Amino acid sequence: MSLSAHQKIINTLLCIPAGKVASYGQIADLAGLPGRARLVGKILRDAPSEIKLPWHRVLRSSGRLAFESGSAQANLQRDLLAEEGVEVIGNKVSLSHYGWQPSLADILFQLEQ
DNA sequence: CGGCTGACTTACC
DNA sequence: CGGTAAGCCAGCC
Numbered sequence: 001m002s003l004s005a006h007q008k009i010i011n012t013l014l015c016i017p018a019g020k021v022a023s024y025g026q027i028a029d030l031a032g033l034p035g036r037a038r039l040v041g042k043i044l045r046d047a048p049s050e051i052k053l054p055w056h057r058v059l060r061s062s063g064r065l066a067f068e069s070g071s072a073q074a075n076l077q078r079d080l081l082a083e084e085g086v087e088v089i090g091n092k093v094s095l096s097h098y099g100w101q102p103s104l105a106d107i108l109f110q111l112e113q
Numbered sequence: 114c115g116g117c118t119g120a121c122t123t124a125c126c
Numbered sequence: 127c128g129g130t131a132a133g134c135c136a137g138c139c
Contacts, residue, residue: 005136024121039136041120058120066120073120 003113005033006043011113013044016057019084020100021093023061030102030110041066056080063099064092 003011008031015030016022022030024037033039044055056077060066067074069091078088086098102110 028121033136035122035134036136037121038119038134039121042118042137043120045120055120060120061122 005031005036005039008032008113009036009040009043010047010051010053012110013040013053013055013058015102015106015110016054016100018054018057019086019098021057021059021063021081021086021095021098022100023059023063023095024066025061026100027058030107037061057084057086057100059093059095062092063095 009027012027012031016027024040027040028034028036031040040058044053044058047053047055058066065074065077065088067077074091078091081088081093086093
């Protein structure tokens, strides 16, 4: 049951509930890969669009989007989040309101993957 | 094997 | 709160 690092990251990404957001570093942590925030970003960037990943629920540690305000990516992310009820203000999301706080059950489930 | 890269993070000023 | 610098570490030539 040893999945590769990027498989773990993908599994973790799929665990993010709709309407919640998480940071790159947080995903890496939950995937059991502390300090690999950049790897999470690389996975998302390289991931083909055919694979359905909730990349729009992933932000920087500050809650800011990973993209430049006004970019096509940022606009798309803002729209996708809006559809889930997540409010993006000034290119950033309030982590205190929408930040994902995994429950113990979520973590235990993740450990099985 | 070694150097470069980056959808990151933290510390400082 | 914005801007800079340095740390970080796997992945990819």
